[in-house]
Amino acid sequence: LEVDRDSRMATLSMLNVTDARFPSLTDPERLAEVKAFLSAEIPKHVAPFSIDRLIASLDDGKAEDANYSTAPPNILYRDRPSVLVLIDGDPIWEAMEDSGYERVVNSPFLLARKGKSNTLYLGSQSLWYTATDVKGLWTLTDKAPQDLQKLLAQAEEGQAVEKPETPPEVVVSTKPAELLQTEGKPELKTVEGLGILYVANSPNDILMDINGQAYYVLLSGRWYSAKSLEAGDWSYVSSEKLPADFAQIPEGSDKDVVLASVAGTQAA
Incomplete structure (x- = not known):
C-alpha cells in the first residue's frame, strides 16, 4: 500500500495472488501465468480508499475470525495432475x-x-x-x-x-x-540457513520442519500440520505456534509469500 497520511487515503500499489482456482484450468504452468496476470492487473483497477475504513474493516475481521472454526478441511494429496x-x-x-x-x-x-x-x-x-x-x-x-x-x-x-x-x-x-498437488514425488529443497524444507514441485505452500519431521501447509491464510502428505492426520496450527524458523524465512526467497501468515514477521 502507498499511504497519504495527510489525506488519510491509501492506494493499492502491489498485490501477490497466491492461489486461484478455475474448474477448467488444471495445468500448473498456465495457472501460474494467470496468477501473475491477476497480480499485475488488479492493482490497476482498485480506486484509492480510506485508511480509517480499512482499519475498521480489519478490526471487524479479527472479531469474526475469533468465531470461525479451526477444524481442518478434508485435505487431499495427489502426486499427478x-x-x-x-x-x-x-x-x-x-x-x-x-x-x-x-x-x-x-x-x-x-x-x-x-x-x-x-x-x-x-x-x-x-x-x-x-x-x-x-x-x-x-x-x-x-x-x-x-x-x-x-x-x-x-x-x-x-x-x-x-x-x-x-x-x-x-x-x-x-x-x-x-487438494495438494506435486508433479511427481515431493522434491524437498532447503531454506538456506534454516531447519526448514519446502516442496519445490508444488503450486501449494508446503513446508517441512526438519526437527519435528512434520509437514505444514498454508491454506486460505491458515496453517495445518501432519506427519505425512499421503495419509496425513491434519490439525490446525495457529501462526503463533509455528516452528521458530518460519519467522526467519528471508524476504525474496522462494517461500517468502508465507510470511504474511507467520506471527511476528513484518509482513504479518
Whole structure:
C-alpha cells in the first residue's frame, strides 16, 4: 500500500495472488501465468480508499475470525495432475430445461445424467469423464453424448479451454476440501540457513520442519500440520505456534509469500 497520511487515503500499489482456482484450468504452468496476470492487473483497477475504513474493516475481521472454526478441511494429496470437484453435500439432481438431462445443482461443475440413468458425466469444453457413482472412479471418455456436449458449449459460449497434455485425475469431495498437488514425488529443497524444507514441485505452500519431521501447509491464510502428505492426520496450527524458523524465512526467497501468515514477521 502507498499511504497519504495527510489525506488519510491509501492506494493499492502491489498485490501477490497466491492461489486461484478455475474448474477448467488444471495445468500448473498456465495457472501460474494467470496468477501473475491477476497480480499485475488488479492493482490497476482498485480506486484509492480510506485508511480509517480499512482499519475498521480489519478490526471487524479479527472479531469474526475469533468465531470461525479451526477444524481442518478434508485435505487431499495427489502426486499427478488432478482436479478437485466439490459438491456441497450429497448431490442434488434437478432437470435441465427441455433437454432430458439432470445435473447436480449444488456444484459449480457440470455433473449430468440422462434422466435417472446410472451413467454419469463430468464435462468441460476440452475433456469428458464418466462414472457410475459420483464418489467413484471417473474415467476419461470420448463418447459423451453429443446433445450434452452441445448444451455445455452453449452455456460456455466463447470460453475456449485448452486441452491439457495430461488429463487430470478427478477427485470428488462432498464436504469442504483442499487438494495438494506435486508433479511427481515431493522434491524437498532447503531454506538456506534454516531447519526448514519446502516442496519445490508444488503450486501449494508446503513446508517441512526438519526437527519435528512434520509437514505444514498454508491454506486460505491458515496453517495445518501432519506427519505425512499421503495419509496425513491434519490439525490446525495457529501462526503463533509455528516452528521458530518460519519467522526467519528471508524476504525474496522462494517461500517468502508465507510470511504474511507467520506471527511476528513484518509482513504479518
